[in-house]
Amino acid sequence: MTTPRVVVIGGGITGLSLAFTLQESARRLGAPLALTVVDAAPRVGGHAWTTRANGFLIEAGPNGFLNREPHTLALVEALELGARLVEARPEAKRRFIVRDGRLCQVPDGPATLLTTPALSWRGKLRLMGEPFAAGPPAGVEETIHAFATRRIGAEAAEMLVDAAVSGISAGDSRRLSVGAQFPLMTDMERDHGSLVRAMFARRRQGTGPSKLLSFDQGMGTLVGALADRLGNAVQPDSPVLAIERTGDTWRVTMSGSRTLEADHVVVAASARAAAPMVGVLDGRLAAALDRFEYAGLTVVALGYRATDLPRALDGYGYLVTRPEGLASLGVVWESSLFPGRAPEGAALLRVMMGGSRRPEVVKASDEQKVTLAQAELARVMGIEAMPRHVSVFTWPGAIAQYTVGHFQRRADVMDRLGRHPGLWMCGTSYDGVSFNHAVKSGRLTAHRLADRLWGDRRPVDGATEVESASDRWEVETSGPNGAPGRPARSDPPSPRAAAGA
Ligand SMILES: Cc1cc2nc3c(=O)[nH]c(=O)nc-3n(C[C@H](O)[C@H](O)[C@H](O)COP(=O)(O)OP(=O)(O)OC[C@H]3O[C@@H](n4cnc5c(N)ncnc54)[C@H](O)[C@@H]3O)c2cc1C
The missing domain is CATH 3.50.50.60 (FAD/NAD(P)-binding domain)
Structure with a gap:
């Protein structure tokens, strides 16, 4: 042989x-x-690179994965790593956006939709009209932004979806194809005529929200x-x-x-x-x-004394909406997600910068990136203290667009x-x-x-x-900035990225 x-x-x-x-x-x-x-x-x-410094455990790239992909779980099992898995704390489900300079909770159900300042009343009403939205235009490959505007209205498309897309792919919702990037969305619309109806149908079938996982180290x-x-x-x-x-x-x-x-x-x-x-x-x-095409990303990880932070890190972190004009796409409150990411009495934040929104930031010096990250943390979260630890990771071709x-x-x-x-x-x-x-x-x-x-x-x-x-292709939505989880979907059998002989 x-x-x-x-x-x-x-x-x-x-x-x-x-x-x-x-x-x-x-x-x-x-x-x-x-x-x-x-x-x-x-x-x-x-x-996928984890580093350790000054007692902090820092992810240079992905910080986790959703538990909905059987291939990853099968790999974990084959490597006998099941006991090393850790689940994100339940508070991590709470996510924020920056709108008009302040943190607003992303609605995750009817109660938060009513109370959140993330959308105006007009924007909320339009979002609630999703089941009655017009169907897709024939013969057009829609962008994510066009799809979202048609289904949930211009304000939610801009404030929630565009920010989420920056978080997931560091990209621009006005240029990305909804069918390629979020095939689940187009599937849900095709199968149920509405995203809301599709979500209810998925819940009835027992497809609950995914869990975010990582490993102890x-x-x-x-x-x-x-x-x-x-x-x-x-x-x-x-x-x-x-x-x-x-x-x-x-x-x-x-x-x-x-x-x-x-x-x-x-x-x-x-x-x-x-x-x-x-x-x-x-x-x-x-x-x-x-x-x-690819979008570059810089990750600035900053470790602080917990007492130096003016607010509790009571969630996953936040995404920055485009009109804010910031270099940060989002900030992940790492030490709130998984245990062991920061030493006792300390907190770890990762500021994700650049993407297709601000490509020049990825080319700046590390010093400039740190200065910018700190200035934007001061502006959004009011953090004025000096960090105990700083790491910078730059990925010029981070994410395919x-x-x-x-x-x-x-x-x-x-x-x-x-x-x-x-x-x-x-x-x-x-x-x-x-x-x-x-x-x-x-x-x-x-x-x-x-x-x-x-x-x-x-x-x-x-x-x-x-x-x-599972011959259907699930779409993962835990993005680099931990964007709000979006319901997932499948797409037609791939024209095989792996062609081979
Ligand atoms: C900052 C950041 C945060 C992210 N966060 C998340 C997250 O939270 N959740 C999530 O699901 N995804 C996240 N992602 C995406 C995730 O990291 C990727 O999907 C995944 O790691 C891609 O793995 P890969 O092996 O396909 O590519 P890569 O990790 O890019 O690996 C490709 C390898 O090819 C090597 N290579 C390149 N050129 C050559 C050559 N000429 N010769 C030999 N070798 C070569 C490179 O050195 C590299 O090791 C994040 C990405 C980034 C950059």
């Missing part, structure tokens, strides 16, 4: 989930597999467990420069003229990172990959990939931007690759059962 050689490019959560799932399939089958995961960075995990727990199980297969400090084909074999060239030969190559890095790798192989594929035309751009990539048997692409550039989507994309690609390698011999594991049980 020949040993199939598989190279996974990108050791973020997509690539690690993929590699581990494939390795598990081989192990259960007793099949040989030569697996390598290469990553440009000195550590794996990509955006943060999201790095999952990354660390995956890296441990993959052992020497993981090669950090290995930036890939080119992917080429010589005869039946793929050749992956890294910096320092190092090369790897493979039967299958999976690019689990972003489309933007993939484009230069395939420039020589297929200029049209490179051009198609280059058409994907599914702007109008996303489905066509994705189809163009798939079309070109069909010409290159053995070359696969997956990850959050294509089928959903959240942590859960990344895990799902990695695992589904591993299943397809296992089918290709071992066909009927592939053992049925928990993951396979998950896949067949």
Whole structure:
């Protein structure tokens, strides 16, 4: 039996989930597999990175995931990490927006809708008229903003939805495609004629609100467990420069003229990172990959003495509405969410800055970012004290932007990939931007690759059962800023981000 050689490019959560799932399939089958995961960075995990400093446990990227995605939960189980899961405190359900310079609670039911200053009475009445809103325009790929304006009115679209979109994807609701970014919404409208009716129907079916989860030692727990199980297969400090084909074999060239030969190559890095790798192989594929857009994000984490904060951190945090003109998209009250994020008597806040709203902020110096973050915390929350701790993380291409035309751009990539048997692409550039989507994309690609390698011999594991049980694609809505959870939905079977052979 020949040993199939598989190279996974990108050791973020997509690539690690993929590699581990494939390795598990081989192990259960007793099949040989030569697996390598290469990553440009000195550590794996990509955006999923937990750091510790001065007693604070700080997430540089995602701080949690919703419990609605079976693929992530199956991965947690396979790694025996169930006992390490922690659930966000119930107060975290309370979320705020900044409107007219003050914090207003986001309505989460009829009682808070009546009392919140987040919307005017006119805005509230229009929102309550959602069941009677006009249906979708025929033949148009609507933006999120247009969809929300049509269904819940201009004010709620601006104050609640646009702010939430900034929180989830660091993007602009006027440019993002509702079908690509929030397919659940278009599904709910199609199936029930109204989002409100759809929510009641979901409740009747027992689909309650999702829970936000993390691990006792943060999201790095999952990354660390995956890296441990993959052992020497993981090669950090290995930036890939080119992917080429010589005869039946793929050749992956890294910096320092190092090369790897493979039967299958999976690019689990972003489309933007993939484009230069395939420039020589297929200029049209490179051009198609280059058409994907990204928004950058800066995270400024600030640790304070709890007594230095003028208000209780009694919720998840807040999102900033566009008219406020701030550089912050939102602030997550980290130490209120999960235990162990700050030492006794201290509090940890993460200010998320930049996005497509204020791209110049991501390019500023760390010093400028900290000054800006502190000034905006003073303005919104009245925090004048100096922080005990500050960390800055900058992610220039943080989140893929599914702007109008996303489905066509994705189809163009798939079309070109069909010409290159053995070359696969997956990850959050294509089928959903959240942590859960990344895990799902990695695992589904591993299943397809296992089918290709071992066909009927592939053992049925928990993951396979998950896949067949849910052929609909759930949309994760726990965004980088912890935007208000939005009801989720599914979309049509993907034109397979992972094309492969
Ligand atoms: C600040 C921030 C906060 C977020 N918060 C949340 C949240 O709370 N909840 C949530 O669900 N999602 C959140 N997200 C999104 C979530 O982090 C992503 O969905 C997920 O981590 C993406 O994982 P990935 O593996 O697809 O990509 P990445 O994490 O980007 O990993 C890609 C990997 O590819 C590597 N790579 C790139 N180029 C090359 C090359 N040439 N050669 C080799 N390797 C290469 C990179 O080094 C990287 O390790 C957040 C994102 C950010 C940036």
